[in-house]
Amino acid sequence: MVKATKVTNNIRALRFANGEMTQADLAERIGVTRQTVIAIEQGRYSPSLEMAFQIAQAFTVPLDEVFQYGGEGS
Amino acid sequence: MTLEERRSWTYLAVAVVSYGAYLSAVFARAASAPLIDVDYVPAMLWSIGIAIVFGIVLNIAIGIFTPRREQTKDARDRDIERLGEHVGQAFLVIGGVAALLLAIVEADYFYIANVLYLCFVLSAVVGSVAKVIVYRRGF
Numbered sequence: 001m002v003k004a005t006k007v008t009n010n011i012r013a014l015r016f017a018n019g020e021m022t023q024a025d026l027a028e029r030i031g032v033t034r035q036t037v038i039a040i041e042q043g044r045y046s047p048s049l050e051m052a053f054q055i056a057q058a059f060t061v062p063l064d065e066v067f068q069y070g071g072e073g074s
Numbered sequence: 075m076t077l078e079e080r081r082s083w084t085y086l087a088v089a090v091v092s093y094g095a096y097l098s099a100v101f102a103r104a105a106s107a108p109l110i111d112v113d114y115v116p117a118m119l120w121s122i123g124i125a126i127v128f129g130i131v132l133n134i135a136i137g138i139f140t141p142r143r144e145q146t147k148d149a150r151d152r153d154i155e156r157l158g159e160h161v162g163q164a165f166l167v168i169g170g171v172a173a174l175l176l177a178i179v180e181a182d183y184f185y186i187a188n189v190l191y192l193c194f195v196l197s198a199v200v201g202s203v204a205k206v207i208v209y210r211r212g213f
Contacts, residue, residue, distance in 0.1 A: 024143065032148035033076045035209075044212020045150050 006070045014059045014066060026039045030054040077140045078151040079209045080160070084132045086202035092125035093195040100113050118191060144147050162201025169193020 001048040011053070015022045020066075027034045030051060039045035047055065099117040100109075137145070172189045 017156075031146070032150065033144055033146050034078070035076050035144070036148050036150040039150060039212055042212070045153075048149055051149060 007046050007067055008070055009067050010039065011037070011055065011066060014061065016027060018059055026055070026058060031057045075144070076209075077137065077145045078147055078155065079206070080136045080140060080203050081133060082205040082209065084136060085198060086206065088125050088129045089195050089198040089202065092121045095124075095190075096121035096191070110182055112184075114184060114188070118187065120139070122191075135159065139213065146208065153204050154213075157208060157213070158201040158205035161204040162197040165193045165197035165200060169197070 011026070012059065015023070015026060017026045018055055024034045024059045029038045030037075031054075032051070034064075036045065040047050052063060096117050100112055100114050101120075103112045103114075103117075104159065169190050169192070173186050176186045176189060
């Protein structure tokens with residue numbers, strides 16, 4: 001069953017805060033397709049830990065400024 | 075749409091069309107003879123051969139016409155591919171077990187060959203549908 005991930009993110013806001021970076025720019029920086037950035041941004045795909053760090057590095061912010069976990073107990 | 079998503083659609087289309095053509099050929103011949111007596115082997119071999127050739131040609135064509143920036147195969151593509159293979163593999167096992175049981179009861183070759191072919195096609199179709207759904211809706 002397809003279900004939305006509990007991981008939320010601020011990628012869209014961070015892109016705009018970083019000189020209106022496009023999804024294609026971010027995709028190029030972290031070495032994925034633009035569709036993957038779109039899927040992550042919309043919460044349709046949870047990236048690997050390594051990719052999550054690469055995204056945070058692209059914005060030069062800590063990981064928890066990019067991703068938040070909304071699971072039980074949080 | 076990424077290259078890998080296009081490939082999933084292609085694989086799905088080729089599997090459905092080639093198997094549909096095979097069924098049409100077999101049922102057309104069955105109009106004049108019992109189904110079990112139909113010479114299904116040439117139609118099956120042509121269907122499989124054409125599916126392989128078309129699959130290769132379409133993959134090359136898609137590779138040529140997909141923009142370069144969408145040709146990267148990334149972690150998400152690999153995750154989705156793994157899921158599709160996992161889902162499709164179940165039908166290969168079902169086909170193998172069904173063929174084994176048919177052989178044990180000494181069923182006609184027609185049934186053994188056709189149950190195997192059907193399960194190969196189902197494996198391809200269900201695996202591709204799973205990939206396409208995940209590409210569209212996420213996981």
